[in-house]
Amino acid sequence: MDLVANNLSYKPDDQYHLNEVSFNFKEGNLYTILGRTLSGKTTLLKTIAGLLTPDSGEIEFDGKNFLKIPVWERNVAMVYQQFINYPHLNVFENIAFPLKQRKIDQSIIKEKVMDALKSVGLLGYENRKIQELSGGQQQRVSLARSLVKNAKILLLDEPLVNLDYKLREQLREEFKNLFSKGLADETILIYSTTDPRETMELNGEVIVLDEGKVLQVGPAKEIFENPNSLKVAEISNDPPMNIIEAKILDNHIRFEGIDVEAPQHLSKLTEDGLKIGLRSSDIELGENGHEFEVELAEISGSETLLHLKRGDTKIIVSIEEVLNFKIHDKVKINFKIGRAYAFHADGKLASSPFGGLNG
């Protein structure tokens, strides 16, 4: 049973929330919608759930016009980024709610709820009040409620974003396990996130969304290796990919007085307005490197993010250790230029080290 959308558009005010979005989701697969905040992820999920009606376009599921079916008959499940549960019910009643709504036999409900509780690791919590649970536990309850229905379409709207770092890591791991073994073959799983790392870890089919428009569709690896445009390169990297305005002449990349030999995949590009893209992790500190000035140094976890400047060029370098720098310090860096991307002036990918549009 496929979920097919054609040219979905939704424009409630003077901005598109969805702009001609089309997709073809196949059962048994995981789809990740990657986009920044306000890119239309939630709107898209709500449209699939039936909470929003698009201004134009069609959605078909199993060959039926989905837009004609009201939300409560669609057999979808959704987990919100806020931990949404029914505050007046306890954990057991919360998870049993969708089953009771279907008038399923009490004993079967009990069995299914217990199964769901077990799969999210909340056995023993069934009589607790929702308010007594931590954020992570509340989100598990709402996940259990969405799993218990055996919905054909499972929508997860940034389910980890409101959790603290440690819980996020832990729950993400559990999600991956659940998705890989626990889900029925006919479920379509749609997961939205702003986090490129999460996208790569989930390793599903990725839809990159920006300002309501689909920019690129493909497996996570493909999006990472061959982003089809500057926008996608920015969205699918955290910190965003460094973009450097450079010129390639006589097999050399030149910018801000720096002169680096161009790798083979970039050597033939000689056009004006070329932009070189380099991930923050593809730049390293080195004694014989090029001198940059530190604008800001932030330490996040075990990583140091250096915001550097040279002339008009600003770049971010991530270093896998905790280092202390002061503002206006001078540092020397080397570029792993073999991993550089090139983009045309209009933002389209010109060449990638992984072979996209080579030459």
Place this chain on the structure above:
Amino acid sequence: MNKLYIFLKYFFIVVWTVFVVAPFLWALTTSFKDFQSVNGGVTYIPWVDFEPNLEGWKVLIKSPAKGGVDIIEPYFNSLFVTCTASLISIILGTLSAYALSRYTFKAGFVKNNDITFFFISQRIMPPIVLSIPFFLFLSSINLLDSLTGLIVVYIVLLMPIAVWIMVDFFNKVPREIDETALIDGCNPYQAFLKVVLPNSIPGLIVAGMFCIIFGWIDFFFAFILTFTEVQLLPVKIVALNSSVTPWWSLSASALVSVAPLIIVAFIVERYLSKGNLSGAIK
């Protein structure tokens, strides 16, 4: 420090208790006094300072023919009108508030907030402004001096309170809760009844209390819109006053008229102390 804190705490509790309880004690003792005990100097303690009697209370249930005022019928009239009008106001007010909170209405330049304000504006007008239209309206449909007429008027007065409180309350209930209910298989009516309403009980109680209080204490409309057939308690109590102020029966009537409000307050307090109101909605 700690001792000072405890001392101050109890000191203020005692002061406040005296402040709240004293008028009731005063009314209670006065209701058992006669003319002599009221006007013959300060007296406090029954059987010591003065000889208690039930005259003040008897007046309230004696028929006018025997020199009483008979507040029993007005009492039940007031109860009936207040409860019915409050109940209908809460039901209609909650439904309109939910609609105003969740759906977008637009008629020209009139939008949701304007409609909400229209409801509230009914309470901004001084009652006297409304009295003439109400009088003419009730007389044109032959409901002057009737319980039904009073209920209609009270609904107009009480429903804005319910709408006002409930719109604010529903706005605080996350929309995602309704949406989740829809996704979980409820149609919009079930989502409202099974999910939104149970989570709005604190709001309903507050709105209900305000409706009951405002309905119960209204004198103005009860006075203007009724004559002889139907009488409400506040009007009847005022009628007690004659050339000689009967402090004893006034005190007795004051006590019986606050009794229902005290009972309501106690029930709500019980409910509060069970923790049922706290933490329903974050």
